[in-house]
Amino acid sequence: MKLFHLKYLLTAVVIFVCFTQSIAQTSIMGTVMNNKKQPVNNASIVIKETNVGVTADSSGRFRLIDTNKVNINLEISAMGYGSREIVLKPADSVMNLEIILKEEHQMLGEVVVEAGSFEASDKAKGATLTPMDAVTVAGNGGDIANALRFLPGSQQIGEKEGLFVRGGTGAETKQFVDGALLPNPNFVSVPGLPQPAHLNPFLFRGILFSSGGYSALYGDALSSALILQTVDLPDKSSASLHIFPTSQGAGFQEITKNDKGSYGADVSYGNQHLYNQVVPQQPDYFHGPEYFTADGNFRIRTGKTGILKFYTNYGFSNVGMQNPDIDSNNLISSFQTKGINMYSNLSYHGILDKHWKIDAVTAYGYNTQKIVTALLDSSKQQVIIADTPYNAKNSLTRINSNFAQARTVLTRTFAHRQALRFGAEYFLNNDNYQYNGVEFPLKDNQLAAFAETDIYLTQNIAAKAGIRYEYSSLLRRSNLAPRLSMAYKFYNGGQINLAYGIFYEKPEPVYLIQYDNPEFTKATHYIINYQKKANNRLLRIEAYYKKYDQLVTTAPVLGNHGVGYAKGIELFFRDKKTFKNFDYWITYTYLDTRRQFLNYPYELRPDFTTPHTASFVLKRFFQDINLSANLSYSLATGRPYYDIRANAEDKTFIYEKGITSMYNTMNLSFAYLFTMFKKRKGKDYSGIGFGVNNVLGTKQIFGYNFSYDGLNKVPITLPSARNYYIGLFMSFGIDRREDFINENL
Amino acid sequence: MNKTIVMMVFAFTMHTHLPAQTISENQVKASVSRLDHATTIKDYQQLASDFEREAGTLKIQWLPYYYAAYCNAKTGWLNEEDPDNIEPFANKAEEQIRKAQSLLDTASQKKELSEIYCVLSMLNRARVFMNPSTYGPKYGPAASNFIRLALKLNPENPRALFLEGWEKYTTPKMWGGDKAKAKELLETARQKLNGESSSGVNPHWGRKDVDGILRD
CATH class of the missing domain: 2.60.40.1120 (Carboxypeptidase-like, regulatory domain)
Incomplete structure (x- = not known):
């Protein structure tokens, strides 16, 4: 058969x-x-x-x-x-x-503790933010902190750089790059004019914006931490350039022949003088604003898992402006600042063995700033008047600061994603402040040690418990800050998060140089959050309560006698599904806060806060015409303003107060993408970017400056009603993404 | 009495959705014919599970692994609107298709390998759906490259032609999309599919997918 x-x-x-x-x-x-x-x-x-x-x-x-x-x-x-x-x-x-x-860990929808934080990472899926989503928000001016103002928790502050989070000042938010503090994220401050950021927002592949309750691995920030992770090896070697009326620059990234490393550099120069001739500005600029940036980097893959990264940035700015003097009709007050800033960061990340990981970083920063103020007569000649308030109007301030940090974090991982992280860091500050020839040196050695555990009780309950110890040689004080957060995930995908923590921050240098016995300022955070993510939509509701203690008070004498609170509710909803090809998000921030600090005579609503803020961000890519369009709109109730004066005993009182008009602003930005040299081997990706900030030309009033006699008040507003830009950017890349594909065959 | 029990058991057996319980080539065949009518995520997941079990038993055969991987990759595609729910399916599909690949004699079984590349392309494309702006740059080129490889091995493979057509159809013009060219490719794919036997265990899916786009 x-x-x-x-x-x-x-x-x-x-x-x-x-x-x-x-x-x-x-x-x-x-x-x-x-x-x-x-x-x-x-x-x-x-x-x-x-x-x-x-x-x-x-x-x-x-x-x-x-x-x-x-x-x-x-x-x-x-x-x-x-x-x-x-x-x-x-x-x-x-x-x-x-x-x-039994459900297996790391398979479907694992729980991650998310109270208080917004994470934009290159691993984001669905409606979670990616770094690109964050940095392409219209009107951010290339500053990542500005882009994050369109997330709940932050206030719309138009006259100053920085993130003002949940009743906190800009100084209460700190930025960290690959674990190390970034002491001066922006060019040196100019009164009434927000200054650009040093670091290119496209440098980051991970952005964690914590509006409270952040990890014990970070400290010295009362309100908020912005934790940034730089990109690893780029996909391809490339060269790029951009030409805008207010900024021109070029750069490259090269991958080494063995594919184990890369290096690159960029330079950019901008002078707004020409632009200001076309679009009139108030103040009257006699120099710039002028900005120069150069940066360099290298990244080396070591072994199978390690990566060593170096990034260095140099920035120079020079801004000179004149305004009518507030105390006199026929005098002019002149202000000029020049600043140089350097920042370098060397970090290593690697897996030591099956259970141990290491993250180490060192950073060095140098900052020097010179501020010259002068009183001028109508023919722009300097005048010296010995009487108050004019005697303080001719001045010279010099600031030199050196910053260094070293930090190591070890992570021990256990089964079922449990982990223990611990480490220590050391900060050195060596500053010198000089006012009209009088020097105020300031030196501090700070030491911090911390430990944090990731605990997964079941598939749907996770917790993070941490503790941080800090010591400052300048304050001759130490503190212990516990942090705790928990998450419970429902079977429908929703999640409840809770967080609690104590946060300390050193008073700002400007006060420290005048102090006898400074203390850490202190805040306690309580946060509850619910979020649900499904079908290309994300909903997040968060409520919090914060208590402040030992805030810096400057009147009647300098001390840490300030107290206060902040509480609020915030909403975030992002939807990429309902309207095809449209991606939008809506935020609402309610804030109730009062504090007694600085020269406030009693607990007041700070002048950088407002109870209601809403924003709307819309993005669309028009495929057929290769046009990407971004719109952002924000609306906020008015901010309080105060004219605070001191009596003979240095006790302060409110001479005048009020609320500014509503804030509303709409920004538009577009990028038209094209290829100029189709036949060339290294095809270029080019684009024309253009946009308008404050499209509607709404008059924005952020607050008022008061004259010495209190009879004259001048609104703090935008230098011009609208801000326009248009320019060309190009990128030539040798596509090496094939390598990835071939590796995976 | 005895007869009643027999009738009950019989009715019961009829009622279960699996026609046969014994895993054999026949069952693979039955699963494949169920696959021809699958439309929902539920259908594909049930089939993914069946094929995986069949694969585990018939160890040396590439087809059950291939089909299990295809069903998981397809689940990833069907979850395009629910991007948080793609990764485990894409990963599972990759694991299974690699097993299928290892069971082939890649030197002689060119046509089979071409089919495997199609699934590899699909699962990488599914990863792009997780978030095109972050995963696109990494997995998009991988997805296209596997189509190229599939067509190199078998230029007649209608599934590879479909995938290429799909890609040309959905990609923005700027990045190489071309709707007219896409329609041409899909018409060719349709012709080739009509020339294929629509039964049996060999890969023959694609008709519904092609018609779906051409109807647009």
Whole structure:
């Protein structure tokens, strides 16, 4: 007999036998469930060492017909669950088995503690923010902190750089790059004019904006931490350039031949003088504003998992402006500042062995600033008047500051994603402040040690508990700050997060140089948050309460006698689904805060806060015409303003107060993308970017400056009603993404 | 009495959605014919699970692994509007398709390898859906490259032609999209699919997908 005949015959016999026997056999029935007793879809049930098996239906039920074996060995498995074996003895009931599968970690929708933070990472899925989403918000002017003003929790502060979060000042938010503090994220301050950021926002692949309750790994920020992670090796070597009326620059990134490293540099120069001739500004600029930036980097992959990264940035700015003097009709007050800033950061990340990871970083920063103020007559000649307030109007301030930091964090990982992180860091500040020739040196050694654990109690409950110790040689004080956060994930994908923590911050240098016995300022945060993410939508609601203690008070004497609170509710909703091709988000921030600090005579609503803020961000890419369009709109109630004066005993009182008009601003930005040299091997990706800030030309009043006699008040407003830009950018890349593909074949 | 029990058991057996419980080539065949009518995520997940079990038993055969991977990759595509729910399916698909690939003699089984590249392309494309702006730059080129490789091995492969057509159809013009060219490719794919046997266990999916776009 030919072989295949035999095969068919055998098959027929087997089918026949199976069919007849099955009638006489008992069947095994049961339900597959998770530990919450919810059915597990599509579980697979197989009798081991046989060819018999079924798939459970959507209610987890299955039916199997057993073989003639004495003991039946069942193997049950399902996606997202650990597989399981059970042995059925002849005596066991086989009519209503209940099989519980344990959910496997790291498979479907793991829980991550998320109270107080917004994370934009290059691993973001669905409606979670990516760094690109954050940095392409219209009107951010290339400053990541400005882009984050369109997230809930931050105030719309138009006259100053920095992030003002939940009743905190800009100085209460700190930025960290690869673990190290970034002491001066922006060019040196100019009164009434926000200054640009030093670092290019496209440098970051991970942005964690914590509006409260942040990790014990970070400190010295009362309100908020902006934790930035720089990019690793680029995908390709490339060169780029941009030409805008107010800024021109070029740069490159080169991957080394062995693919193990890369290096690059960029330079950019901008002078707004020309632009200001076309679009008139108030103040009257006599220099610039002028900005120069140069940066360099290298990144080396060491071993299989390690990466060593170096980044250095140099910035120079020079801004000179004149305004009518507030105290006199015919005098002019002149202000000029020049600043040089350097920042370098060397970091290493690597896996030591199966259980240990290391993150180490050192940073060095140097900042020098010169401010010259002068009183001029109508022919712009300097005048010196000995009477108050004019005697303070001719001045020279010099600031030199050196900053160094070293930090190491070790992580020990355990089974089921449990982890322990601990480490220490050291900061050195060596500053010199000089006012009209009088020097105020300031030197501080700060030491911090911290530990934090990731605890996963079950698949859907996670917690992070941490503690941070800080010591400052200048304050001759230490503190201990506990931090705790928890998350509970519901089966529908929603999640509740809780956070608590104590946060300390050193008073700002401008006060420290005048102090006798400074203390750390202190805030306690309590946060509750609910968020749900599904189907390309993300909803997040957060409520918090904060208590301030030991805030800096400057009147009647300098001390840490300030107290206060902040509480509020914030909402964020992002939707990429409802309107095809449109991506939008809406935020609402409610803030109720009062504090007694600086020269406030009692607890007041600070002049950088407002109760209601709403914003709307819309993005769309028009595929057919290669146009990307971004719109941002924000609306806020007015901010309080005060004219605070001191009496003869240096006690302060409010001479005048009020609320500014509503704030509303709309920004638009567009990028039209094209390729100029299609045939060239290293194809270019070019674009024309253009946009308008404050499209509606709304008059913005952020507050008022008061004259010495209190009779004259001058609004703090935008230098011009609208701000326009247009320019060209190009990028030439040698596509090396093929390498990735080939590696994966 | 006895007869009643027999009838009940019989009715019961008929009622279960699996026609046969014994894993054999016949069952693979039955699963494949169920696949021809699958439309929802639920259908594909049930099938993914069935194929995986069949693969586990018939160890040396590439097809069950191939189909299990295809069903998971397809689930990833069907979850395009629910991007948080793609990664595990894409990862599972990759694991399974690599097993299928390892069971082939890649020197002689060119046509089979071409089919495998199609699934590799699909699962990488599914990863792009997780968030095109972040995952696109990494997985998009991988997805296109696997189509190229599939067509190199078998220029007639209608599934590779479909995937190429799909890509040309959905990609913005700026990045190389071309709707007219896409329609041409899809028409060719349709012709080739019509020339294929629509039964049996060999890969023959694609008709519904092609018609879906051409109807637009």
